[in-house]
Structures are given as C-alpha cells and as structure tokens.
Amino acid sequence: MNKRQANLLLIVVVLIIALVQPIWRMAEGFDVVTLGLDLKGGVSVVLQAVPPMGQAVTPEDMTGLVEVIRNRVDPQGQKEVVITVVGKDRVLVQVPGEKDPNAVLQLIGKTALLEFVNAGKEPLEEGTETADLNLPVVVTGRDLADAYPTRDGMGRPAVGFEFKADAADTFGKFTKNHVGEYLAIALDGVVISCPVIKGAIWGGRGIIEGGGFDIKSATLLARQIKGGALPIPVQELESRVVGPSLGQESIDASVVAGIGGFIVILLFVILLYRLPGVVANLALALYVVLLIGYLSLFNVTLTLPGIAGAILSIGMAIDANIIIFERLKEELAWGKTLAAAIEAAFARAWIAILDGNLTTLIAAVILFFFGTGPVKGFAITLSLGILISMFSAVFVTRFILEFVTMRFKKLGLYT
Amino acid sequence: MLQNLNRYKLIPFVQFSKLWLLISALAIIAGAFIMVGNYRTMGSPLFLGIDFTGGSFIQLKLGEPGNAADIAEIAQKYSVGEAMVQLRRENPREVEIRVRIDTSEADDEAARSELRAQKITQMEQEIGDKFGGAENMEVLQQDYVGPVVGAELIRNAIIALIIGTIAIMVYIFIRFNRFVFAVAAVVALVHDVIIALSGTALLKLEVNSFFIAVVLTIIGYSINDTIIIYDRVRENLRNFPQINFPTIINLSLTQTLTRSLATVATVIVMLVALLLFGGPGLYGFSMAMLFGMISGAYSSIFIAAPIVLYFTRDERRHRLPAYVDLVAAHEQVATGEFDEDEAEVYEEKKEETVLAPEEKKPPEKSMKGEPETGAKDKAKRSGTKEKAKKKKKKLRRR
Secondary structure, three states: OOHHHHHHHHHHHHHHHHHHHHHHHHHHOOOOOOEOHHHHOEEEEEEEEOOOOOOOOOHHHHHHHHHHHHHHHOOOOOOOOEEEEEOOOEEEEEEEOOOOHHHHHHHHHOOOOEEEEEEEOOOOOOOOEOHHHOOOEEEEHHHEEEEEEEEOOOOOEEEEEEEOHHHHHHHHHHHHHOOOOEEEEEEOOEEEEOOEOOOOOOOOEEEEOOOOOOHHHHHHHHHHHHHOOOOOOEEEEEEEEEOHHHHHHHHHHHHHHHHHHHHHHHHHHHHHHHHHHHHHHHHHHHHHHHHHHHHHHOOOOEOHHHHHHHHHHHHHHHHHHHHHHHHHHHHHHOOOOHHHHHHHHHHHHHHHHHHHHHHHHHHHHHHHHHOOOHHHHHHHHHHHHHHHHHHHHHHHHHHHHHHHHHHOOOOOOOO | OHHHHHHOOOOOOHHHHHHHHHHHHHHHHHHHHHHHHHHHHHOOOOEEOHHHHOEEEEEEEOOOOOOHHHHHHHHHHOEOOOOEEEEOOOOOOEEEEEEOEOOOOOOOHHHHHHHHHHHHHHHHHHHHHHOOOHHHOEEEEEEEEOHHHHHHHHHHHHHHHHHHHHHHHHHHHHHHOOHHHHHHHHHHHHHHHHHHHHHHHHOOOEEOOOHHHHHHHHHHHHHHHHHHHHHHHHHHHHHOOOOOHHHHHHHHHHHHHHHHHHHHHHHHHHHHHHHHHOOHHHHHHHHHHHHHHHHHHHHHHHHHHHHHHHHOOOOOOOOOOOOOOHHHHHHHHHHOOOOHHHHHHHHHHHHHHHHHHHHHOOHHHHOOHHHHHHHHHHHHHHOHHHHHHHHHHHHHHO
16 A cells, blocks of 8 residues: 555545544434534523532532432433533533523522422322322421431431421321321422321421432432522522524524635635645535534534634635645746645645644634633634644645646646 | 745835834724723723623514614613613514613522513513514523623633733744744734724624634634744745845745735635624624734734834844845846846846836835935945945855
C-alpha cells in the first residue's frame, strides 16, 4: 500500500465513522443531532441551593435535592427529564417537550407533601399513588412540629415525628377509632409506608418505619418534612422556556441561512480559483457532512448558538483553502512546476493555518470554561468545526488536488 | 528570490498609516459617544438583556395583532418598575415583554418562585384574552433570570476576555518571538472588540449571555488575518534582507491582501445569510459578529502592521523610508544584472510608471513621511553610480 492509498483509506474511514451514528439515529427515528431545549422546546430551570445561615452545602444535600426534584417533576420516569448538579450548589432541571412552563416551576417549587391517609381495612402497597383513591387525609406534614431521623424497635433507620398540639389531638382520636385498620403515609402522593394501627396514639409522637429507609434517606425525609420543602431551600436563579414552534422556526430559519450561505461560498470559491475551487468545494461539502456526523457521534447537544457556530464555521473552514490556493498561485507565478508548487504551497500555508486555527481554538476552549449552557454548546461546535476543517481543508484538499494533477498532467490550474 | 517580486505592485499601506489610525480613532470616539448617549437614555451604554439585568422576558404569539400600549398596561399591573413591550415588526401578533414580576407578597424563595410562575400565567392569560383569546395564544418563550446571574456573567465575561487576550498574546509571542508583534496583535484585538461593542450600542442590539461568545469568537478569528500577515512579514524578512522594514511591511500586506479579504468575505457571506434568513433569534449574534469581523479585517491590515513598524527596533527600521518602487532596483542589484546605464533607464521608467499614480493621490499624501521620501529618492538618483556600487558591496557581504 503506497502513501496515496493509505491516505485514501484514512479519508474513507473518517467518513464512515462520521456516517454510522447519523444513519443509525435516522433508522431509529431520533433526531440526527441531539437538540437542545431552545430548539426542541421545553423548560429548563437553574436552582441555587441556599443553605440556612452557618451551614454549608454538602454533596449529599445536592443528590437529595436532585432525587426530590426528580420525584416531583417526573415521578414515573417517562419524560426525558435531565436533572444535573452544576458546580457545587446548583441544579439544572431540563424538561423537554413541556408546554406549560409554569406548571413545572410550581412543581419544583412546591413543598414536600407528607400525608397520613386513612387507608381503610386493606393495606396499600408501597409506591401506590393516593391521588386517584380519594382517601380521607387525616393530618399532613404541615401539622408536624418536628421530624428527625431515628431508629425503630428493631434498630432500623426510621423517621420520628412530633405533631403540633391540635394535630396531636386529631391524630389521637383517629387512631382510637380505627384500631386494626391501616394508615398510609404518603409523600408527594406516593405511599411510602402503610402500617396497621395497633392502638390509639396519644401525645402526638410517632415514627414512620418501613419504606426501605437507610440512614441517609431517613435523614433526608426528616429534613424534608421539617423544612416543609426541599431538603435544602432553593432559589430560582433562572428559568428558560421555549415553546415547540419557536424552536422549529429557529431550526428552519438557520437551515435556510446555512444552505444559502453555503451555495454563495461554493460559487465564490469556484469564481476565484476555478479547478482548485471545485476541489475545495468538494472538501467543504465533506466538511459539512463530517461536522454533522461527529456532532452526532459525540452526542453534542446542539443549541441555537451552536447552530450559529456551525454555520459560521463553514465560512471559516474554507479559509484554509483560500490561504493554500493564494500561496499556490504565488508559487506557480514564481516559476515552480505544478507538483513542486503544490508541495511548497501546502507546506508553507500549513504553518499559517495551524496558527490561525489554534488561536480560534484557544478562544473556544476559554469560552467553554467560562460560558454557561448554550454558550458551552457554541464552544464545542466551534472547536469541533476547527478540528474537522483542518482535516478536510488541508488533508483532503491536498489528496484530491494531487490526484487530479497526476491524472491530468496538462491541466492548467487557474485557467 | 528577488525576481519573484516583479509581479507585485506595492500598495503604499505604510505611507498612510496615520490616516488608518485616524479612521479607527474616529470610529472609536463615535462609539464612545453612542454609548454615552445610550447611558443617558437607557441607563446603560449597551442594551442589556435580562441575563444581565434580571427579570422576566416573555414572547407570546397572540391570536390577533396586539397593541403595545394595551399590553404594557396589563403587564404593568404585575410589574415592579417599568414593563417594556415590543411588537415584532414583521409580525405584530408576536410580542416581546420584559417585566420584573412583583413578588413582594411572598416571604421565602420557594414561595416567590411559585408566585412568579402564577402571576406570569395570569398575565399571559389576560393578554391572550384581550387579543384573540387565550386559547389561541402560544407562549413562544418565557425566561426568568434572577438578580445573581448578571453580576456573575459580567465577572466571567471579563475573566474570559482577559485570559483569552493574554493567551493569544503569549501564543503570538511564542510563535513569532517578537514582543512587538504580540502587543500590536492585542491592540488590534482590543480595537475589534471596541468596534463590535460600538456597533452593538449603535443598533441597540440586546446583549445577553451569548454576547461573550461573540466577542471571544471575534478575538479568536480576527487574529487569523494578523497571523497570516505576520507570517509573511517574517518570511520576507528572512528572504529579502536587503529590503528595508517599511517596504517589507508594504510588500507583505500587498502579497497577503487577496487572502485577507477573501477569508473574511467567506465569513461575512455566512453572517449575511444568517442576518437575512436566520430568524430573529440570531439577529443580534450575527450583527455584532459582522461588526467585529469587518473590524478584524481592517485592523489586521491597517492597525497591527503599522504598530509593528512604529515599535520595531529592527536595524532596518530607519535605514530607509518606505518605497513603493524600490524592489525593481534591488532586484537588479541582487541578480547581478545591475548596470549603471540600464539602471538609469530603469529608474526613469519607474519614475514614470510609479510616481504618476501617486500624483493623483488626495492631499492626505502630504503627511510627514512623504516629502522626505521624495527627497531621498531624488538624492539617491542623482548619485546613482556611487550609491549603487556601495549597495552592491553591502549586499554581497550578507
């Protein structure tokens, strides 16, 4: 295998790798490139944990927070809700496809609802939803004066609680009248424990056992009940909602812009450089395919700024070719043979191209570290574009150009 | 090597560098005035979006064309401070509302969030009902940004800018090994950022968290042209040690002009396509980027290169003034074809061809360097024989 064949193989392999993922995704009916919420439509909220004075936020607090939010926003785990901890004390909640932003916000912000429900003669299984059963609620978490992690009679972790005075009375009367029946304890509408009432409970104290508590979850629930809210108070830092039609409009508009600009560049380059221009255009078309392919392969989430970056990068990718061809013109004018001129032009231009691309890459990397959300998406798209363009505009162009000039020896390049 | 230069007709960039700097200075002063004007009318030099100011931004598509004043009246009921309402010019059914929802009744953060969400829903319903019915209304976009975020964004943006600038300066210094190159490049970058900001202020484009991406991209990209030019300057310095520095700059700029313009043209093509078809979401991005890119192309040629010239301590810096037509004479010296008779003919010919277009130049030409150049030119010509011989010896020694 000579060097030319090896190069061809490399180009084909790079192309095939780029095509696998998009084709698979299309076959499976997914979007070719993962779309961000600003394009797909949906709700994204950033919450900031605000610990009480003198307390620090621990990683456990944050995982607890994520758990609770997940239970509230997506109890069945059906939506593609993404909840991630950002930095030390922030949570990003993304609910794609959600049309009613305010519902999500109210869902996240609502207080943890602990209910003691009269389950009647039959016990309710853990995980049952109480909302549709219309069972009478005896007391709620708001009636609790205190809640704390403790252990049950067998030494397993449990949550102890203490009622406020009037609730203690209600609870005492209820248990007195319903001995032998079941009491369901439900958190946010889901049964976590359903003990049998063994006798009247006076004095307003008790424990919640069962629910598969370990020390961590018992502590968490105790805090939730006491705080009446999330395990740690949060503040809504920002929330962004994009309706489904706006996202689609943005995609359509930017695709039109991308194709329009792409065609103008193709014409511009052919006009300026003739045959090498055609070669550069081939490489540019390959660039677009590779960019989409690798965005898909690396599962980069494409945001609106990201699309803008991708479109802009088409105009930047052709730069390397312009630099090379201008140099080639000069080398030819200086009397070199075509093969020598191509050799010299690529060697000389490569340094400048590398310099230029590295500086843009530096800017993109800095942007990635200091940017937030969509800005990061832009930085990734831009970086990927730069790397791919160095391959397509330099390596591939050179390959095709050398191939063409070898085949058609008498071809005048700029005629 | 030198005969390669035959084909270039040097463009006198360096001779007019004060003019180029003046143009930039005027643009920057104009930008400053615009920002001061904005500060007086809007309270800030740029039109800051809610990312910086905090508050809510709501974009609705109503059942029928809306009326800004009526919508503002409704929004005002829910708002602390003034509610801003804008109808989209292309489609008056689409309305943008900027408000700061009044949540003073709530006593903790969670309740505040909840109350805000409730009130926004209520407000949207009310506006929807008034224009074509709430059921026909669509919430296109609804953003809320808390007061903490803006300060953080500004801090991050400034850090990113400083690190970016320093990183690029270090990179240039490492690659070109001359401090002047790095400094001149950074001056050009700062220039581009200021122009981009001025353009943003002029058109009152909304500045959001994404603006930092625009600025850093401008920095990262517009340095490319500068690098191409530097690269050529370095190459020419090495290849043509007999040519003086100002002429090297002119030569390098002339040689790289087509590619500087072509590379920027392709990016501008994409930006214009985004402006025309990319929809309102990318308008501010494309416009600000366009200002920066055009400024970047200008500053690489007209700012970075002259600064390098002014601050270079190169021994060749002051030896000779910049010439437009020196190359031909040098060429003959270097190739050994130099013959005094022929040289005289050549010089005369050059005088006709090259000086003629210079006479057409506008009065800016009468800048400091110019008459001097002419004088030395003549002096050189009168003593052709001796000078040429000296030069010949000098060149051979190299």
